[in-house]
Amino acid sequence: MNIMPYVIRGLATGGQFALVAIGYTMVYGILKLINFAHGDMFMVSGIMLIYMAGSTGAMPIFASIIIMVILTVILGYLIEKCAYAPLRTAPRMSSMISAIGVSYLLQNLVSYITGGLSKQYPEIPGLSTSVRFLGVKDKLSVFVSPVVAIVLMVVLVLVINHTKFGMSMRAVSKDFETSQLMGIKINRVISITFAIGAFLAAVGSLLYFSKNTGINHLAGSTPGIKAFIAAVVGGIGSIPGAVVGALIIGLVESLAKAFGLADFSDVISFALLIIILVFKPTGIFGEKVIDKV
Amino acid sequence: MSDIKNYEIKDFQHDSEHTQKEKLLEIKNLKVQFGGIKAVDGISIDMRPGRIVTLIGANGAGKSTTLRSIAGIIKPQEGEIIFQGENITGWSPDKIVSAGISMCPEGRKVFPNLTVLENLKIGAYLRKDKLDDDIEYVYSLFPRLKERHWQFAGTLSGGEQQMLAVGRALMSRPKLLMMDEPSLGLAPLVVKDIFEIIKTINQNGVSVLLVEQNANMALKVARWAYVLETGHITMEGRGEELLADESIKEAYLGKQKTK
Ligand SMILES: Nc1ncnc2c1ncn2[C@@H]1O[C@H](COP(=O)(O)OP(=O)(O)O)[C@@H](O)[C@H]1O
Ligand SMILES: [Mg+2]
Numbered sequence: 403m404n405i406m407p408y409v410i411r412g413l414a415t416g417g418q419f420a421l422v423a424i425g426y427t428m429v430y431g432i433l434k435l436i437n438f439a440h441g442d443m444f445m446v447s448g449i450m451l452i453y454m455a456g457s458t459g460a461m462p463i464f465a466s467i468i469i470m471v472i473l474t475v476i477l478g479y480l481i482e483k484c485a486y487a488p489l490r491t492a493p494r495m496s497s498m499i500s501a502i503g504v505s506y507l508l509q510n511l512v513s514y515i516t517g518g519l520s521k522q523y524p525e526i527p528g529l530s531t532s533v534r535f536l537g538v539k540d541k542l543s544v545f546v547s548p549v550v551a552i553v554l555m556v557v558l559v560l561v562i563n564h565t566k567f568g569m570s571m572r573a574v575s576k577d578f579e580t581s582q583l584m585g586i587k588i589n590r591v592i593s594i595t596f597a598i599g600a601f602l603a604a605v606g607s608l609l610y611f612s613k614n615t616g617i618n619h620l621a622g623s624t625p626g627i628k629a630f631i632a633a634v635v636g637g638i639g640s641i642p643g644a645v646v647g648a649l650i651i652g653l654v655e656s657l658a659k660a661f662g663l664a665d666f667s668d669v670i671s672f673a674l675l676i677i678i679l680v681f682k683p684t685g686i687f688g689e690k691v692i693d694k695v
Numbered sequence: 696m697s698d699i700k701n702y703e704i705k706d707f708q709h710d711s712e713h714t715q716k717e718k719l720l721e722i723k724n725l726k727v728q729f730g731g732i733k734a735v736d737g738i739s740i741d742m743r744p745g746r747i748v749t750l751i752g753a754n755g756a757g758k759s760t761t762l763r764s765i766a767g768i769i770k771p772q773e774g775e776i777i778f779q780g781e782n783i784t785g786w787s788p789d790k791i792v793s794a795g796i797s798m799c800p801e802g803r804k805v806f807p808n809l810t811v812l813e814n815l816k817i818g819a820y821l822r823k824d825k826l827d828d829d830i831e832y833v834y835s836l837f838p839r840l841k842e843r844h845w846q847f848a849g850t851l852s853g854g855e856q857q858m859l860a861v862g863r864a865l866m867s868r869p870k871l872l873m874m875d876e877p878s879l880g881l882a883p884l885v886v887k888d889i890f891e892i893i894k895t896i897n898q899n900g901v902s903v904l905l906v907e908q909n910a911n912m913a914l915k916v917a918r919w920a921y922v923l924e925t926g927h928i929t930m931e932g933r934g935e936e937l938l939a940d941e942s943i944k945e946a947y948l949g950k951q952k953t954k
Contacts, residue, residue, distance in 0.1 A: 566820075573806050573817055579768055580804040585792035585821040585867065 407538045408660040409653065410545070414609075416652020417547035421606030422629035423636070423644035424555065425478075425599030431639040432575045432595050435497045439481055439504035441626015443600060447474040447607040448523060448617050449512050456524040463524060471604040478600025479593055487589060512619035520616035529612045547609045548649065554602060555645045562641070571595065575639075628655075631675045637685030646686060650674070718777070719744040719902050720765070720871060725774035727760050734760040736926035737774070742904060742919075744870075747897050749905040749913040749934065751947060752923035758906040759801050761923070762873045765904075766798045767791040778871070793821055795870035799877060801906075803860040807849025811840055814848050814859055818866030826866065833862035836892055854885035861892065871902045878909045890916055910947035914938040922947075 422444055429437045450473055455466035485500045529543040562568035574581045574591045581588055610625060611617055628651055629644075636647025654674055655667040663670070682688065720742040727735040735757040742748045750758050763769045765776055767788040776784045783791055797818075805814050815833055819826050834841035837858040843851065848859055857877055864872055874893070878886040890912050897903050907913035914920055917934040922943065930937065937943045 566816075569809065569813055569817055570820065572808055576806050576808055577804060579763075580800060580806070582768060582788040583766055583792070583798050583800060584817050584863075585789040586817075587787075587789055 403660065404537075405657075405660060406536060407540070408656045410536065410538050410540065412653035412656025413649055414540075414544040414547040414652070415656065416632075416649035417549070417551035418606050418610040419625060419629045419632050419652055420548075420551040420645040420648035421554065421602045421609070422625055423632040423648045424558065424602050424641055426630050426633040427636070427638050427641060427644040428595050428599050430633070432571065432592055433486065433497070434494060435486065436501065436630070437481075437486075437599075438498070438501040438626075439485070439508060440599065440603065441622035441629065442505045442508035443474065443477055443481065443622070444603045444607050444610075444625060445617065445619065445622025446477060446508055446512060447471075447604045448611045448621060449516070449521065449619075450474070451608070451611075452521045452523055452617070453515075457522040463527065466524075467526075467608065470608075471601065474604035474607075475597045475600045478596045478603070482593060482596040487592070509619045509622075516619060518618065520618045522616050523611045526608065526612045529609070541613060543609050543612045550605065550609065551645055551648070554605070555641055558598070559641055567591075567594070628671060631671055635675055635678050635685055637688030639689060640685070640687035643685055643687030717743060719746075719779060720904070721775075721777040722761075722765070723775045723777070725761065725764060725771050725776065727757070727764055727769055727771045733926050735764070735771070738921075738923065738926070738928050740921060740928075742871075742902065744902055745897075745900070746918045747893065747903040747905060747916050749907055749917035749920045750923055751907050751910040751913055751920060753947075754908065755925070756923040757926045758923055759875055762798060762875050762904070762906055765791075765796065765873060789821060792867050792869075795868075796873065797864045797867045797869035797871075798873040799860045799864040799875065801875035802879065803853075803856045805848040805851070805856045805859045805863070807847060809848055810844065811846055811848055811851070811859055812844040814863050815840075815866050818863035819868075821867065829866055829868065833865055836865075836895065837862055854881050854888075857881060857885070857889060858892075861889070861896075865896065865901070869901060871904060872896065873904045873906070875906045876908060877905075878907065878912060886912060910943070911938070914943075 422440065425440050426437060429435055429440070447470055451466055451470045454461045454469060455463045481504055485504045486497050489497045489500055526543070529541065531542045532539060533542050533545060535545050562571055570581065570586045570591050573584065574586060574588050578588050629648060632648035632651045633644045634647070635650065636643025636645070651671050651674065654670055658664065658667045658670050678686065718741055720740070722738065722740040724737050724739055725735055726733070726737050738761065750761065752758050760769065764771045767786050767790070770785055774784070775782055778794055778796060781794070783794060806817065809817065815830055816826060819829065839855055840859055840862060843855065848856065851859060861874070861877065877889050877893070881889065886909065893903055893905065894916055905913055905917060914934040914937050920932060920934050920937050921928050922930040922937070930943070
């Protein structure tokens, strides 16, 4: 059996999950909140493209993609402003419940619009072209996914570690009040964090759905959960961790298929989560918990 | 208690040449409540430029709440905060930093995940100009920070973290530096150093509003002092006079009385 196609496809799915996982991990890093709506926002960005350029839309594909990315970023920003910002000083559990609420809201809204039916995702010229690489013949999107994820991760890490804005993000993630004393507008930093997460999810949705036949209002659940597991496995709060976690999960699930265990791929992901957390409770790249006095 | 009036008169005589305009900071009838608790209940403070003024009081008296209100972290229910003739009550923290007030918070609160140098830079977050001279100035006050500029702030000792917190607060080039219990949890020798630095900073032209439980040290460096008890100012006067006051000795200087 030739394992290579499975490896490539696993890394592709992993790269797509990674783009979603970064959103979970960044929001967690700054607000200590699991943004349960993130997977649904990913689905909404897919639906938006369908309505603009898919079976029900008539707009040119490239313009639609750009508008879809912008609208997803605005959606991410609005979710934070409406559902999380008002609860900034409330107990964290309130924000979590708000997040679950937004998740259902997005699902139901889309279900209302689509009538609960699956919609055909448009062909993305270029991404759907067949290419041959490393002896594997597949769509271009499969080969570019892990590359896109890793490149965006590197850019993001450089921005966070080497720019003034990145410094303010690191500060806000540790201490809101002291950041404010420095003159940092914490709401602005948080908004930008959500916007970045949404942008990456939009790119991820483009790569992920372009291989799919159709999507409905629940299409965000599975990638959402997988990306969340990836973020936890990698060490939630760590951006490289999210990417590594996602690549591992994508790879493991794809190899499971190679060995005829496709039906067990979810079980395998969760088992992996449990095993890693047993040995390293903070995840692969997880921060040591330093008690600061 | 009749002493309060005496002290007040003396200081105003001394400063009779000053006019209303020359007040740096004026707090009028400040009230802050948390739920039902009145943390600060109608306090008034006057501060002239160039001074070290201290606010002493026991744990829970409302000292931090007062400073956090001035910094714009907490919105007071009542009262006015006037800085250089401008009413800054209710301003956002970033506007207050730009106006020239900076704060060195209780418990130091350096960013442990930022390096020493980054902590200094983030203190100048709102500034757009070059920081080299200011960083050199902070290093000249605290040479240890220069040696450790690449280290994560979380790995510094308590005293070094306090130095960094003070340096960080200076990076915005404040006119008024507020310090919340800088001596908290530090060894006596380190406390002495910190107070020396406070004097130096003040001599270099920065006014200091110093909150302390360590009344002995604070009253020695402060020109004017306020005593805060459960949200009220119960006494005010010159530092050295309060230091000699019997009731202050008893309540706040217990250990030092025998010296
Ligand atoms: N965020 C808060 N929520 C509720 N109560 C608070 C809060 N901050 C301070 N307090 C209360 O206000 C009072 C004054 O606190 P604080 O200003 O921190 O005192 P100090 O700095 O003098 O020790 C205390 O009774 C404290 O419990
Ligand atoms: Mg305090």
